[in-house]
Amino acid sequence: MGQKIRKCKNCGRYTLREFCPVCGGEAFSAHPARFSPKDPYGRYRRLAKKG
Template sequence: MGQKIRKCKNCGRYTLREICPICGGITFPARPARFSPQDPYGKYRRMAKKG
């Protein structure tokens, strides 16, 4: 899903379509979140991934 989600250049909303259904603007692939070594929730994400 990370590859498919897109963000509208005009209104900033997220969608799976190439054209925004709200404003009709062009969308582009959303970038992943930045990595931070001081991530306060990293411990919980790793625990959830382990199961």
């Protein structure tokens, strides 16, 4: 089983498909990005998250 679990953006349900079988919304990866202390773009990602 090489698939990773995904979470629907609309209803919040978990699935293995790219689109939610219940509401038809797009599903994204439920796992956070891998952490690295040497991340060259981490500063920019945190600034974008703040707004």
